[in-house]
Amino acid sequence: MTAELLTDKVAEGNRLAAAGNLDAAAKLFLDALNDDGTDLEAAYGLGTVALHIGEYPRALEIAGLITSAQPNSIKYLHLHGEAALYAKRAEEAVAIFRRLLALDPDNEDARKRLISAMLPGESYYHLLARLHPLLRPATYIEIGVDRGRSLSLAGPECRAIGIDPAPVVDVDFQGTPDIHTVTSDAFFAEQDVPALLGQPHFDLAFIDGLHTFDQALKDFINLTEYAAPHSVILMHDCYPLDAASCTRDRTTNIWSGDVWKVVCALRFAVPDIDLVAIKTPPTGLGLAKNCDGLYERLNARYNELVETFRDRDFDWLAEDMDGRLNAIPNDWQAILRHLGEG
Ligand SMILES: C[S@@+](CC[C@H](N)C(=O)[O-])C[C@H]1O[C@@H](n2cnc3c(N)ncnc32)[C@H](O)[C@@H]1O
Structure with missing residues (x-):
């Protein structure tokens, strides 16, 4: 499989996911990963789908792998933090969102997620x-x-x-x-x-x-x-x-x-x-x-x-x-x- 075909497959997966067709998107991402197990964008797509369908431990595992491979990607760190938050791994979510904010201090969305992880409950x-x-x-x-x-x-x-x-x-x-x-x-x-x-x-x-x-x-x-x-x-x-x-x-x-x-x-x-x-x-x-x-x-x-x-x-x-x-x-x-x- 050429790099171009792989990119097309991931792009189609992203299009399907955005349209709400999560099963079909997951199949394409998996397919892409079978072709190239190191494709981080395919793994990111799969992790995002896992998060959306409530498979939080799986989303967290995938997100952990892609942030290890690329520790400075805001998008990957965001997925990792979200997955940790939903998987009720508050300490991990705090560490990841703080790491993200150190790289991107103006990211208020990440700061709001950090608040959810750090300080739950009434204001x-x-x-x-x-x-x-x-x-x-x-x-x-x-x-x-x-x-x-x-x-x-x-x-x-x-x-x-x-x-x-x-x-x-x-x-x-x-x-x-x-x-x-x-x-x-x-x-x-x-x-x-x-x-x-x-x-x-x-x-x-x-x-x-x-x-x-x-x-x-x-x-x-x-x-x-x-x-x-x-x-x-x-x-x-x-x-x-x-x-x-x-x-x-x-x-x-x-x-x-x-x-x-x-x-x-x-x-x-x-x-x-x-x-x-x-x-x-x-x-x-x-x-x-x-x-x-x-x-x-x-x-x-x-x-x-x-x-x-x-x-x-x-x-x-x-x-x-x-x-x-x-x-x-x-x-x-x-x-x-x-x-x-x-
Ligand atoms: C965060 S707001 C207060 C919000 C308010 N306590 C509430 O929760 O609805 C901070 C306020 O402190 C006032 N402020 C700034 N310097 C001050 C000072 N030296 N002494 C008293 N108030 C000050 C500002 O004018 C501003 O209105």
């Missing part, structure tokens, strides 16, 4: 929607309001404060939040926070403002000044996906900034801090409590912590991501237990 927003009625905070501080989606979860009786230099609210709130159109630094420098709250402490806070490590760390520290033992501090974007989507400067659509370093820095400064990263999509949610009394201690070490962690990179974190972030599963019962409510 951070659904988790916030569960936490508000569970904790019923009388006072709430939110840093980073944007359209008001997360702020709108505060109940009608809650005294809610929103902080954002450029909010673009387009939702209806349950109560009447007090929105301060300033940066978080200006807010903490200028405002009498207990007077605004009507009590010395907040019950719940959510950090979702500027997504740089040093700013999110400062936001966390500033909040601890008004924390009681029961106060819960939530922090978005604590569980990053891959190197390109957790840089300080944004280059990708799905992006978490380098906020994850806040978790590492806090755990370094206060080894027994009551802080976990919940593995919720798209990029994790930090949850801290018992943070009263930490303000002086952390504030005194702010510059040192920024210096120590600023240049840590994703590869360092990936050596022991769950350990370094003290990660817990995205499981409501596990979260309740962590909150002492289970």
Whole structure:
């Protein structure tokens, strides 16, 4: 068989597969592989058909062979990642999609698949929607309001404060939040926070403002000044996906900034801090409590912590991501237990 005939056979297989005639396509791909067992395009076609008809272990086996032969092919890596995901081999899917994203950092489709593999279950927003009625905070501080989606979860009786230099609210709130159109630094420098709250402490806070490590760390520290033992501090974007989507400067659509370093820095400064990263999509949610009394201690070490962690990179974190972030599963019962409510 000439190379040309083989190419025609594979092309016809692809045409049949695109038309939904998967059995006939599979026969042609197999036929082509009988002619030349090393034809990667025929194997790719067969693997794709196997994936479509639900033969996930077979798709995974084929995809593994073709990505070994050609480790830098985006298309082959995508098939491999998909097959691993459907075959419920989450760790393999994560490794493959990360490898793909290292080669093609703008591939948002692959990043979405990586999220499915890494962080299954309800999103951070659904988790916030569960936490508000569970904790019923009388006072709430939110840093980073944007359209008001997360702020709108505060109940009608809650005294809610929103902080954002450029909010673009387009939702209806349950109560009447007090929105301060300033940066978080200006807010903490200028405002009498207990007077605004009507009590010395907040019950719940959510950090979702500027997504740089040093700013999110400062936001966390500033909040601890008004924390009681029961106060819960939530922090978005604590569980990053891959190197390109957790840089300080944004280059990708799905992006978490380098906020994850806040978790590492806090755990370094206060080894027994009551802080976990919940593995919720798209990029994790930090949850801290018992943070009263930490303000002086952390504030005194702010510059040192920024210096120590600023240049840590994703590869360092990936050596022991769950350990370094003290990660817990995205499981409501596990979260309740962590909150002492289970
Ligand atoms: C991801 S959005 C917040 C989304 C919102 N929490 C939600 O889930 O619906 C981030 C917001 O942080 C705001 N922001 C940026 N820098 C800030 C700062 N220094 N202090 C407070 N907010 C800031 C931006 O204007 C933007 O609206």
